[in-house]
Every structure is written in structure tokens, then in C-alpha cells.
Amino acid sequence: MDVRDQHSANHPVMNLPPSLTTNRFGPSPPAHTSLPGMPGPQRGGHGPPPMGPPAGHGGPPPMMGPPPGMMNPFAAAGPETLEQFGMRITQTVTGGFLMLSMAMGHQTGLFDKLASFEGDPKTSQEIADETGLKERYVREWLGAMVTGRIVNATEDGKKFFLPPHRALFLNTPGLGLELLILASALPMQSKVFNQIRECFDKDGPRGVSYDNYQEFHHFMNRISLVFWERDLLKTFIPSIPGLTDMLESGASCLDVGCGEGGLSILLAQRFPKSSFRGLDIISAAINDAKTVAAAKHTENVTFDVMDAHEMPDDWEGRFNYIVCWDSLHDMAKVDVVLKKIHHVLAPGGIFSVLEVNAHSDCTKNMDNPFASTFYTNSLFHCMTVSMASEGGMGLGNMWGRENTTKTLESYGFKVEDCSVPDGWFNVHYLCRKK
Incomplete structure (x- = not known):
């Protein structure tokens, strides 16, 4: 009796189809077919x-x-068989x-x-x-x-x-x-697997802190630079009415959750009359940003280790353009951060929020081919780093269009446009003060 027959004898209720009871690693498709995406x-x-x-x-x-129109390769057209x-x-x-x-x-x-x-x-x-x-x-x-x-x-x-x-x-x-x-996110985030497992327990920790993600900011900078170097100056900035003229004439700009500063450095190089400031709570990321800026002789950009929840009151109305690129959902208390941003945004200023292009209801993301990837990424990073802080909201990177729009409007912003930049996974929420 081979392994397959022994298993079936001990567990006759399974009655698996022959193609799923081989002693190989798993079933193979016919020679003339291929797996989805392969x-x-x-x-x-x-x-x-x-x-x-x-x-x-x-x-x-x-x-x-x-x-455009890319569908989830596992979307079933009818009832699924075993x-x-x-x-x-x-x-x-x-x-x-x-x-x-x-x-x-x-x-x-x-x-x-x-x-x-x-x-x-x-x-x-x-x-x-x-x-x-x-x-x-x-x-x-x-x-x-x-x-x-x-x-x-x-x-x-x-x-x-x-x-x-x-x-x-x-x-x-x-x-x-x-x-x-x-x-590269898989080996990186797998390092905290056991800690995330403990967070599931009712008496376990609330979350896993940023201290456990030493590689994350470098990873985010690398993947974001693919878009930024290709489209940031060519299509994204010009898509925002009045922003190019504002930056060319000289504006004060703030990058909240800047990571290694790739966004701010590119903008600073292109718009020398404007000043740019990047904030992040991770000192290693800020040090890397300063090193790159110095190597590129970019003098109109500065970087500070600062918690966005603690932006000083005397910054009131200081910044003409503020951006949160894939960072807002990581914040412990998004309500506090949005109040701070509203306070420091100048009258007539522009606020850009970039978040994952998804719905707030997971059942409406079934045809999104990357939805499960982003939910898993959120589970192993975005949601848990927010939850790690006392009172952290844990919104996660899939908090979705509906909840994001509602939240922004609840804290004094008018969402003037909600569009998807060409070639990216994000939605751009273009905001101004109400």
C-alpha cells in the first residue's frame, strides 16, 4: 500500500479526486497548460x-x-469544486x-x-x-x-x-x-511572524513596534522610487491644479512620514526655489535621507526625527503643500495627525494623501488581483505598527476609499479629487481646507 492508499484507508471520509491524491508535491496541470500568470x-x-x-x-x-481590467486569476466563474x-x-x-x-x-x-x-x-x-x-x-x-x-x-x-x-x-x-x-517583503515581514502570532491571542500584545522593522523604510523607498523617478515630476505633480506654479515660484512643503526621503529629494532638486521638510519617527531612515540629500548637494531640503502627532503649535499655517504618501494609515492616531496637518497647512494650501486603491468592504475587493497581498502586508506591518502604540487605531493599508474620504472630511478637509495615478497602486486624495 503506498502513501496515498494508506491515507485514504485511515481517512475514508476525504474521498479526494485522484488528481489530488498523488504522492507528488502537488497536482500538475496538463503539459499544454500553464498556471495563472505563468x-x-x-x-x-x-x-x-x-x-x-x-x-x-x-x-x-x-x-x-x-x-487596466486585470482580474483576480482565482476569481471563480461558478461553484467551486474540491x-x-x-x-x-x-x-x-x-x-x-x-x-x-x-x-x-x-x-x-x-x-x-x-x-x-x-x-x-x-x-x-x-x-x-x-x-x-x-x-x-x-x-x-x-x-x-x-x-x-x-x-x-x-x-x-x-x-x-x-x-x-x-x-x-x-x-x-x-x-x-x-x-x-x-x-522582498516576504522574507522581511516573515521575521516578525511569531510576534504577530502572539498578537492574535486575547492576552497577547497589541501590536509589533517599528523597532522590529529595520529594513522596511529602505524597502518602501526602493519600491516607491520606481514610480517617483518615472512619473512624479512628469505626470503626478502636473496633475494637481496650480501646484507646479506654486513650487516654481517658491513654496514651503512638508512630507509627513517621509521614510528615506526619496520623494522630498526629487522635488527639492526640481524646484530649487521651494523648501522641503521631511518628518519620520525612525532615526535610521532620517539619517539615510540626510546622507542622500548631502550627496546630491540638495540644500533646500531638511529632515527631522519627529513624531507627526507632535508637530509644534508654532507651525500654524506654515506649509503650502503637505503630502502623506503611503504613511497616514500607519499612524497610531490618525485623528490627531489630521488635526495637526490641518493646523500647519496654510490657507489655500494643498494636501495630498496617497493610500492603497481599495474599497473599505473586503467583499468589494474580490476582483482586485493584489488585494490579498495588501491585506497580508497590512497584517504583518501597517496595522500592527499602529496598534503597537497606546490607543493606536490600527486602520491598516486597506482602510479603503470610503473610510478614507469620510475620515478626511471629518477633520476639516474637502476632498476635491479622488483619482488613481497612472501606473500605481494608490488613490490620490487631493484635499484643501474646508
């Missing part, structure tokens, strides 16, 4: 048409942010492990190096030599990439290559690069 068969470079043009061949740019659910869980678990290897490929530079070969097959030793890495580790990583249908292998399995269309997707600023950086 290309088809790999050997010899065969498979479906590429997602985009090979590098250097022109054509449309890589996707920026979630493509076998379909089993396949979906298998794909989810397998994808989670693959995500770790993808993060490793990005952080070690393996994807960059494979892309530089322009589809020319190389042995694992050649790849290791080119990257300065250990061959044995590179070879095991390649195993994950080939079976995960990301890297191709030659017919004899001795050489490996990254097809040009995949290199274009993964290495060009856009959705692919954003997803590779996002993959």
Missing part, C-alpha cells in the same frame, strides 16, 4: 508568445502598475515559496546578470562566475526558477537563460520590477 512549457525555449517585445525591438512600454480549490491552494503555496527565490534573485543581482546575457544560455558555473556567487547556490536557485517557469533551460538541462521578454518585464521600471521588489 508561461507554458520551458524546455528548449518553447512556450506561448512573449508578453512583450524583446529588448531593443521597440513596441509598447512594460506594464506600469496593475493593467479539486479546483485544491489546485488553487497548491498554486498559492507553491507561489509563496517561489516568491522567496525571486526575492533572492533580485537582491543577489542574478536577474540583472541573466538579462545582460540577452538570452544567451550559460551554465550555472558561468553564471556564478559572472555574479561572484557560489555555484552550488546558484544551481539550486536555477532549479526553482526553471520549474517555476521563469528561467528557461536548454534541452540537455546544462545551460540556462532568461528570455528577452521576461528580462524586459522584470528589469524595466514598471510592474515587473515593482513586483520583484515587493517579493
